[in-house]
Amino acid sequence: MTLVIDCHGHYTTAPAPHNDWRDAQKAAFKAGAAVPAYPQVSDDLIRETIESNQLRLVRERGADMTIFSPRASAMAHHVGDASVSLEWAQRCNDLIARVCTLYPETFIGVCQLPQSPTSDLAKSVRELERCVLELGFVGCNLNPDPGGGHFQHPPLTDAYWYPFYEKMVELDVPAMIHVSGSCNPCMHATGAYYIAADTIAFMQLIEGDLFRDFPTLRLIIPHGGGAAPYHWGRYRGLADMLKKPALDTHVMRNVYFDTCVYHQRGIDLLTDVIDHRNILFGSEMVGAVRGIDPETGHFFDDTKRYIDALDLSPEARHAIFEGNARRVFPRLDAKLRERGL
Amino acid sequence: MTLVIDCHGHYTTAPAPHNDWRDAQKAAFKAGAAVPAYPQVSDDLIRETIESNQLRLVRERGADMTIFSPRASAMAHHVGDASVSLEWAQRCNDLIARVCTLYPETFIGVCQLPQSPTSDLAKSVRELERCVLELGFVGCNLNPDPGGGHFQHPPLTDAYWYPFYEKMVELDVPAMIHVSGSCNPCMHATGAYYIAADTIAFMQLIEGDLFRDFPTLRLIIPHGGGAAPYHWGRYRGLADMLKKPALDTHVMRNVYFDTCVYHQRGIDLLTDVIDHRNILFGSEMVGAVRGIDPETGHFFDDTKRYIDALDLSPEARHAIFEGNARRVFPRLDAKLRERGL
Numbered sequence: 001m002t003l004v005i006d007c008h009g010h011y012t013t014a015p016a017p018h019n020d021w022r023d024a025q026k027a028a029f030k031a032g033a034a035v036p037a038y039p040q041v042s043d044d045l046i047r048e049t050i051e052s053n054q055l056r057l058v059r060e061r062g063a064d065m066t067i068f069s070p071r072a073s074a075m076a077h078h079v080g081d082a083s084v085s086l087e088w089a090q091r092c093n094d095l096i097a098r099v100c101t102l103y104p105e106t107f108i109g110v111c112q113l114p115q116s117p118t119s120d121l122a123k124s125v126r127e128l129e130r131c132v133l134e135l136g137f138v139g140c141n142l143n144p145d146p147g148g149g150h151f152q153h154p155p156l157t158d159a160y161w162y163p164f165y166e167k168m169v170e171l172d173v174p175a176m177i178h179v180s181g182s183c184n185p186c187m188h189a190t191g192a193y194y195i196a197a198d199t200i201a202f203m204q205l206i207e208g209d210l211f212r213d214f215p216t217l218r219l220i221i222p223h224g225g226g227a228a229p230y231h232w233g234r235y236r237g238l239a240d241m242l243k244k245p246a247l248d249t250h251v252m253r254n255v256y257f258d259t260c261v262y263h264q265r266g267i268d269l270l271t272d273v274i275d276h277r278n279i280l281f282g283s284e285m286v287g288a289v290r291g292i293d294p295e296t297g298h299f300f301d302d303t304k305r306y307i308d309a310l311d312l313s314p315e316a317r318h319a320i321f322e323g324n325a326r327r328v329f330p331r332l333d334a335k336l337r338e339r340g341l
Numbered sequence: 342m343t344l345v346i347d348c349h350g351h352y353t354t355a356p357a358p359h360n361d362w363r364d365a366q367k368a369a370f371k372a373g374a375a376v377p378a379y380p381q382v383s384d385d386l387i388r389e390t391i392e393s394n395q396l397r398l399v400r401e402r403g404a405d406m407t408i409f410s411p412r413a414s415a416m417a418h419h420v421g422d423a424s425v426s427l428e429w430a431q432r433c434n435d436l437i438a439r440v441c442t443l444y445p446e447t448f449i450g451v452c453q454l455p456q457s458p459t460s461d462l463a464k465s466v467r468e469l470e471r472c473v474l475e476l477g478f479v480g481c482n483l484n485p486d487p488g489g490g491h492f493q494h495p496p497l498t499d500a501y502w503y504p505f506y507e508k509m510v511e512l513d514v515p516a517m518i519h520v521s522g523s524c525n526p527c528m529h530a531t532g533a534y535y536i537a538a539d540t541i542a543f544m545q546l547i548e549g550d551l552f553r554d555f556p557t558l559r560l561i562i563p564h565g566g567g568a569a570p571y572h573w574g575r576y577r578g579l580a581d582m583l584k585k586p587a588l589d590t591h592v593m594r595n596v597y598f599d600t601c602v603y604h605q606r607g608i609d610l611l612t613d614v615i616d617h618r619n620i621l622f623g624s625e626m627v628g629a630v631r632g633i634d635p636e637t638g639h640f641f642d643d644t645k646r647y648i649d650a651l652d653l654s655p656e657a658r659h660a661i662f663e664g665n666a667r668r669v670f671p672r673l674d675a676k677l678r679e680r681g682l
Contacts, residue, residue, distance in 0.1 A: 233604025263574025
């Protein structure tokens with residue numbers, strides 16, 4: 001039996017009081033006023049938002065678990081300052097922890113980080129530690145462009161990020177490289193910014209030698225790796241021009257792509273071009289694209305259907321749905337073992 | 342018989358005196374000194390750079406013509422000021438015109454524009470007119486991010502660009518949407534910036550209604566349309582969420598992708614997902630990726646091989662190699678007709 005583990009789910013349907021508090025927090029920052037108290041959010045309200053959305057869809061679509069994180073587009077690291085970002089990240093992560101406590105068989109947490117454009121990563125290191133050691137989270141979402149759409153941060157291979165990678169390695173947790181909402185009017189968040197950032201991140205990893213310094217670091221590039229699999233020849237050729245080793249040893253021992261690609265032909269290419277050991281099932285639910293594809297009659301983001309339609313070996317299928325997630329998220333694997341799975 | 346027309350070739354091998362003058366021009370700007378005189382560049386030197394590179398490769402690979410423009414990564418619209426950009430664009434375009442005069446059967450010109458980050462497009466309008474009406478060019482490369490890597494320009498659907506589109510429509514020439522070199526250390530030019538910019542441009546077109554205002558405007562998004570074909574489901578779904586018409590009527594009457602995708606599986610996906618009427622043969626020669634693919638023994642950018650390997654109808658093959666280019670570049674079509682082709 002294979003568990004179907006969705007590595008990429010966001011709490012996009014968080015309870016209204018939580019979102020209202022965020023609005024109040026931003027308004028208070030703007031006004032220079034005190035941050036209002038965080039509201040009561042009842043278990044019932046959390047259950048309602050989860051059971052009518054993510055949990056329903058997980059069940060309807062035949063998945064077993066979701067690796068669950070706060071809404072990516074709302075991380076908005078560019079809003080306010082470092083302390084605004086810290087409190088927002090903590091509130092979001094605490095909320096995820098409550099979901100995971102209410103539904104321990106279905107949801108396991110991945111944290112938002114309190115990044116801020118002009119700050120170092122010290123607060124993020126501490127929040128990662130808190131989420132992993134105290135809340136039982138198994139990974140994090142690392143924003144490569146906390147400025148929100150102008151790509152003014154150093155590449156992911158720069159020493160700026162190293163203290164955070166050190167903590168990731170110590171805790172043995174991976175990061176999904178995931179930007180947040182776009183504050184750039186030329187860049188639509190889910191249609192332009194996400195995919196561009198994924199592609200840029202992958203090329204940064206090719207240009208650098210990050211995994212020489214961190215041989216056990218594991219990074220997930222979401223949305224099917226941005227443009228990378230489609231342009232795989234370009235990336236193999238550029239690695240060669242840059243006198244780097246071939247991609248399979250240079251980056252693909254440490255980099256994984258999810259299956260958030262919303263049509264069959266895209267998934268076909270992904271699974272043809274990329275080794276199945278580097279692919280993690282993901283849907284980005286409930287997320288970027290919510291409609292039904294008129295060409296198939298099914299939801300665009302019902303990505304399990306595309307994988308089910310492939311002619312995969314049992315080994316490859318198991319790897320994509322379960323094995324790779326357990327290998328990339330060892331703390332998830334440990335929890336599943338505790339449950340006898 | 343089908344002509345094989347490569348819609349995307351750059352003069353990346355321009356003669357050394359031309360490149361040296363550019364260095365001197367930049368140095369003069371920095372020093373506040375007078376720009377040195379443009380050097381003599383002999384026809385023999387031009388022949389040497391073309392015959393040992395582009396012309397040799399065109400012949401070896403079985404193409405007939407290249408729609409030829411200045412080196413994209415060297416346009417560098419962010420360098421100097423508007424007058425630096427203007428003179429550099431004029432010099433580059435004049436050089437392309439000389440290549441086209443020396444080899445009128447093989448090369449036809451597409452111009453670089455004198456864009457500059459803080460300028461409007463008045464100079465670009467005039468240079469387009471000069472290149473088309475005086476030099477016989479058939480199109481242009483329009484840089485959506487003349488700032489060089491931080492995406493600070495308005496989207497392509499913004500009124501900022503309209504005066505230029507009006508001139509394009511009047512002259513009946515298309516534009517390839519093509520950024521230049523990256524001055525952003527987090528973004529490799531050909532591996533990250535180009536592909537990200539292509540993707541961002543496509544999403545801008547989905548978000549807007551540009552072709553309602555310019556129903557005959559034609560834009561080519563190079564490098565296989567960035568990530569768009571791989572994420573076609575995402576883009577179809579986002580158009581739906583944004584309450585736009587389906588992509589085939591909303592943008593694909595006016596938008597074309599080239600075949601600068603450097604592996605067979607990428608070209609397979611491109612031609613499976615995108616209507617053959619929207620695909621133009623292109624190679625980006627001599628360009629981004631110059632090596633030999635160890636998996637095939639052939640050059641990565643020998644894109645004709647990938648298309649030859651497809652099971653295309655004669656009609657689709659003709660469209661991709663010739664018909665679409667003649668339709669998108671009517672001034673090319675007119676010149677070919679003059680030659681009895």
